[in-house]
Amino acid sequence: MAVISYREALNRAMDEEMARDPMVVLMGEEVAQYDGAYKVSRGLLGKYGPERVLDTPITELGFTGLGVGAAIAGVRPVVEWMTHNFALLALDQVVNEAAKLRHMSGGGLSVPIVFRGPNGPAEYLSSQHSQGLASYWAHVPGLKVVAPANPADAYGLLKSAIRDDDPVVVLESEMMYGDKGEVPDGEYLVQIGKASVVRSGSGISLVAFGRPVKYALEAAALLEKRGIDAEVVDLRSLRPLDEETVMASVRKTGRAVVVDESWPAASVGAYVAHRIATVCFDALDAPVGFVSSEDVPMPYNHALELAVQPSADKIVAAVLRALYLEE
Amino acid sequence: MAESIVMIALSPTMQDGVIAEWIAEEGQAVKPGDALCEVETDKATMPYESPVSGTVLKIVKAAGQTAAVGEIIAVLGKPGEDWAAVIAGATPVAERPAAGPSAGVTSTEASFPALGPIEPTVAAPAAPPLSAPPAAPRASTASAPSSPAGASPSSPAGIPPSSPLARRLARDGSVDLRTLRGSGPHGRVVARDIMAAAGKDTVNADAPKSAAPGGASIGMASRGLRDERVPLSRMRSIIAKRLGDSYSEAPHFFVRAAIDMERLLELRAAVNEGRDKPIGLNAFVMKLTAAALERHPLVNASWEGDAIRYRPAADIGLAVSLDAGLITPVVRACERKGVEDIDAELADMVARARSGALKPEEYADASFTVSNLGQYGVEEFTAIINPPGSAILTLGAVSKEAVVRGDAIVARRTMRVTLSSDHRVIDGAVAAAFVAELKALLEEPALALV
């Protein structure tokens, strides 16, 4: 089992899928000659040539729509958004085209496309380049949305996404591209729609996705020192959502804290908390806790930007409230 | 063929329109798209363009007249055609909501269900009324500013706020919430308060499940004597009634035996080799008990006052202790099931019994019952028959006993069992023959194959 970075895991997934299926192409800003703004596509141009690894102009609406058109006509594009912040320019093409063409055509068209790129708070980037936009995509029927939190899932989920016949949005994280982890040597897929219990415990369930899974694990380690045995559930897929795994955990522990780096209102975390409160009502000993980003745009100052985001300490505090150990 | 021209909705909200002016005259030929007339709608005056080509044979609605959407305003056709027949033959176009189904497809409408909430598959039992029916207001309170009849206060006096989990634990453990002071925000009673009341020191919500199998109830575990009167839980009332009736009505008699368990325990170990989840001893005993019942069907019977009903299947209940009392989930037709299935059914039902999710039909109507207090180290005990069955078998602890084998004294793992029987149904010799058969089967399980 090799230890590789999250970035390398994504690269390996695309490399293998392009080798496997000649219909897979990669397009986006700086993906070819520059090797990718975050070097996720490093080396692919040399291997697969300019017909399959395409530098686009800075026109998110245009090349995202072009990818959708290519997908309904037999190609399987991977569209890289330099970040999800810029994908807002392509929102119409994802929400009104990719997600709806199958439906509006009564099942006549398929849209096998992957939209991927970094999402979520980064560092020192202020308001427009540092924000969690997961709920923009998770809201929309017709899309699938995944958020790998470690290299192994990044590899296995991206491969599944490329093979999926529906449009899949992949939420990566700029802050995790360098994270290293064990990835099995052989080829494998991670099924879209399956959460993972990344730490087993009996005292409380911490439910998170993407980068905040790391904070939840840190919080669990802090809690262990206080004799509190937290379980951590990594959703991995936001749409579909693996309620079975989440609810089994909460039924076991009787308490839950949901963590989401997006803003609190209309967020994936808020939805998950609502589902737990509904489905597990009789198993709960406390209201479902929720740790999100503060409801403000991201400031530039580092101390301020950290104050905005979820953290292990904020999760610990939410856990203590849910256990009635602190007000 | 002549065609009727009907008023159409020229705006989405238009219900009818007034013919402002006829542009085409009777006898005039028109093409599709030619304006026939001007129509005043609720919003504007709009031209009505001919949808067809032909000659205007008859203007039915003159200028100034109002026509509802769907009403004929003119007839077009070839000169000389019979316009009156067209009008006579026209069926009024029924007004319908835009989103509704088309007329003339009633057969397919019937093939899909009406929209509406999905009915629950199991009808909920009718809840008893919580307060006086609103149809009978009391005159004396009619003008009083108190809460209206039928509305129950959200927080009944004396009951503190409590978490859903705490309420469930309190129910299961027969803990009266009214006796507690909550430690959560605003005095909310939370799980730990129930645990404290029961003398447990854990914040684990899974406590009922993690208790020892058939383990001590909250009341038993609670140390220290106390001066307290605890109202009966519903479960406790039912247990009291049923077992009291059974013991006073059914003449009990008892037959005992000591069983050499060596072969069965070896067999169980062999079966469980490599299994993630070992099959419990109770499942083996229930399977072999079913085999014994097949050979002695007189024991598998119910007393019905004027008759004895012999039961067609060995529906064996297993007494399971809960924090709040006792319940007997029933594995149906054990004679037809393997030990794996019996064990799986038991595990499922016991888990659900502890979470309060066992359905009544799952713990009612056993034809025979097994009760096992072996894990407490009890050597032997007698039990009260669980009606409508006529016999209950108790299992003591398996322990090594000195046994004479040939001329030697050897240590053998032994279990003592006692069969309680209802003498109205089962005679002494029948009970004895059954116990002997059961002993033989437990000591040599292979006999069950014979």
Added chain:
Amino acid sequence: MKKTDAKLYWELRNDMVRIRRFEEKAGQMYGLRKIGGFCHLYNGQEAVAVGFIGAMDHERDKVLTGYRDHGHALAAGMSPDAIMAELFGKVTGSSRGKGGSMHLFDPGKGFLGGNGIVGAQIPVAVGVAFAQKYRKTGGATAVFFGDGAIHQGAFHEALNLAKIWDLPAVLVCENNQWGMGTNWKRVSAVEDFSLMASAYGVRGERVDGMDVLAVRDAAVRALKDARAGRPVLIEARTYRYKGHSMSDPQKYRTRDEVDEYRKQDPIYLLEEKIKAAGAWDEARAAAQDAAADAMAAGAVAFAESSPEPAPHTIYEDVYAGRPFFMGEPAYAGRN
């Protein structure tokens, strides 16, 4: 006039009459509330769809358009029954009652849809052209849009992409002169849209959109260029007779203006050409008209007699694989 020309002219007349009669019928059915929502009719613009799409190779070429899509769908060879049933929202409709008037699709005929967002179909169409080039199918893609859509960023981004990647795409702006209630001149920096092509180094051409033969000639030229990797922009100047949609009282233009354009009616103009060529045949014209009426009436009868979709079908055609739904689906498992 050659005999083959006469045959073509009569075919073009027939295709335009079919669209005209279908649209008249659709308007009538809308008035009877058999059709709901937005319903954008194509009357007056028939020469563009018939002239252009008629020149395409239906084996390998693809067509995309906006929401005023009945004419293009018929010109591409879609079944009038399936279209009318779709307008009625019936399960026999081309999209099983899920698309409606604005969203007609028939992938088997190369017709990839009616799109409801102004201009959004243009990048999608350029992507279809990308796939044609990438897969070396030899096909080209034509995308139709209005004078409103040409100012969308989607148009400009897509035309640039088509050029830099040498894609086999023809962008056809149907300038019917009214973007809903706004005259095109009020919102356009240039009055000749074909000039916009020069900004992206592609060939632009203006064509009389009321003249089906001129449109057809332009289509042949443009498709030839496109197949050679040279995308083309065409502005077809035309006119819609009807309101923007069925609820449009058309206060922004006079009846005289509409009547003036009716003198340039594409069907009328073609008939004049046939007459001038001495190939006019009154009986043949009457037979075409009658067949078109029967086609429209037959489509209505088919739609009327078709069943409504069952509620559980809302869960179909959302995902390719095993469907899933957030929340608690109310009608799942019922049929």
